């Protein structure tokens with residue numbers, strides 16, 4: 001566990017070292033010598049200095065995350081190979097594609113922060129979804145609805161902006177390019193964005209435009225099936241999806257509520273477990289609302305979530321408020337509604353557990369982290385500001401509240417400019433249970449968790465001990481139904497980790513593979 005006293009003494013040693021080094025350099029310069037400090041004959045000063053230095057490095061390393069992960073000789077061997085790859089990739093980073101190491105192979109444990117409607121890649125929505133009969137798109141450059149997809153059984157008469165996609169495709173001389181263009185309008189790539197307020201507007205616009213696809217019954221479950229398989233292919237064995245309240249629809253005007261969706265997800269999960277031979281594969285759902293919603297809507301949906309938690313305790317795990325924190329209401333705005341739910345929970349077997357997005361902001365006056373902690377949030381989404389709050393940080397370490405860090409999201413939405421300076425690395429080394437998630441992979445044009453793991457591995461210089469710790473953290477803070485489910489998950493993770501270690505040793509040690 002991290003102790004401030006240790007940190008202070010390290011800081012003192014460090015400052016003293018710098019001071020004495022500065023003095024030594026001055027003395028050196030005063031004597032008129034112009035030889036540099038890379039001395040070939042170590043002076044007593046350099047000897048003492050270097051020994052002090054290596055002591056400092058090892059004290060620091062012992063405090064670092066991953067230092068408590070005990071490795072077998074085989075794991076150490078794989079780690080050495082892995083670190084060599086990392087080093088050599090880093091050296092050629094400037095002009096080569098640094099992707100010789102296959103991150104897809106690494107078991108990543110649980111993906112805990114994923115929004116259901118931006119989870120699996122959108123090629124599914126365009127290539128399959130938008131080819132279903134009765135798919136329409138709204139085209140009107142001067143309307144905010146422009147580019148919105150929806151299914152109608154006949155062309156809406158009250159609005160001439162809706163066009164059948166099948167007709168548009170018939171009249172197009174290059175359907176492939178048209179589809180590629182449609183897909184591009186659903187991702188935050190290759191565009192000039194402006195500041196993060198502007199970005200959020202574009203980001204929210206995508207959710208609005210694809211809603212008519214992901215909530216259309218003939219697509220909804222196929223999209224989930226696509227997601228489950230993409231995650232399994234990416235070696236993710238457990239996912240928790242934020243699903244905001246909102247009905248699904250079919251072509252005959254019927255609507256299907258979240259109760260229906262939870263049941264369908266349970267059925268589909270059972271099917272995928274068998275198809276992929278993965279009894280440990282879990283899918284959990286977290287209900288959510290936009291944080292700009294009215295208090296009465298939030299209360300209604302929290303009540304609904306409380307009901308679903310008690311009706312489907314294996315799958316439905318809690319509630320969250322989402323959307324740009326700087327624009328929507330702060331958590332404290334809903335304090336009366338939280339109080340009501342607290343009261344109503346008492347008559348139910350299970351209470352409503354929260355999973356708040358908090359601290360995803362650059363504004364100093366954001367207070368959501370305080371409320372997320374006081375409301376006993378099981379985990380916290382993003383927590384970018386946490387390093388600024390020592391007391392909150394120690395509560396989080398003490399209670400092992402998982403922090404769902406979404407590196408690519410943070411960078412693309414302009415909360416963190418340079419991944420190497422991401423505050424989560426500081427938290428990670430101080431013992432905060434950091435986990436890695438993709439947030440909205442479809443919109444960021446990535447699949448699964450590999451891209452986010454890849455980014456932090458290179459930016460933070462992680463080794464296999466630290467990567468294993470990230471995966472173990474994710475399992476440790478997952479929302480399991482019971483201890484058996486947790487043990488099963490951990491058991492399979494450790495088995496696949498062993499296979500991964502074998503895979504590295506077999507495939508990435510040049511000298512041994514050349515023998516085969």
Ligand SMILES: *[C@@H]1O[C@H](CO)[C@@H](O)[C@H](O)[C@H]1NC(C)=O
Pocket residue numbers: 081084085088508509510511
């Ligand atoms: C594999 O060989 C390349 C080229 O000789 C070398 O740069 C690299 O460090 C080697 N990798 C390992 C893991 O030994």
Ligand SMILES: *[C@@H]1O[C@H](CO)[C@@H](O)[C@H](O)[C@H]1NC(C)=O
Pocket residue numbers: 140141142143144159160161
């Ligand atoms: C296009 O959108 C504008 C602004 O919403 C609206 O006034 C206009 O009627 C729309 N045009 C068509 C053809 O629907």
Ligand SMILES: *[C@@H]1O[C@H](CO)[C@@H](O)[C@H](O)[C@H]1NC(C)=O
Pocket residue numbers: 139140141146147181182185
């Ligand atoms: C309107 O939507 C279409 C299809 O998504 C897109 O190609 C076009 O660029 C959009 N127009 C504007 C002004 O954004």
Ligand SMILES: *[C@@H]1O[C@H](CO)[C@@H](O)[C@H](O)[C@H]1NC(C)=O
Pocket residue numbers: 257258259260304
């Ligand atoms: C959800 O839909 C089912 C089936 O139509 C219905 O019985 C149930 O009352 C609905 N629940 C809510 C909370 O709307």
Ligand SMILES: *[C@@H]1O[C@H](CO)[C@@H](O)[C@H](O)[C@H]1NC(C)=O
Pocket residue numbers: 330363365366367
């Ligand atoms: C923080 O300050 C901004 C700008 O003054 C303001 O709009 C916002 O409401 C404040 N947020 C909170 C949580 O007080």
Ligand SMILES: *[C@@H]1O[C@H](CO)[C@@H](O)[C@H](O)[C@H]1NC(C)=O
Pocket residue numbers: 399400472473476
């Ligand atoms: C999991 O969390 C518990 C406390 O909740 C902690 O004692 C344990 O060390 C954690 N395990 C791992 C692998 O991080």
Ligand SMILES: *[C@@H]1O[C@H](CO)[C@@H](O)[C@H](O)[C@H]1NC(C)=O
Pocket residue numbers: 077078080081509510511512
């Ligand atoms: C790589 O393989 C060679 C030959 O089998 C072996 O001598 C060497 O120790 C291996 N290196 C590592 C880091 O495992």
Ligand SMILES: [Zn+2]
Pocket residue numbers: 113115322357381439
């Ligand atoms: Zn999110």
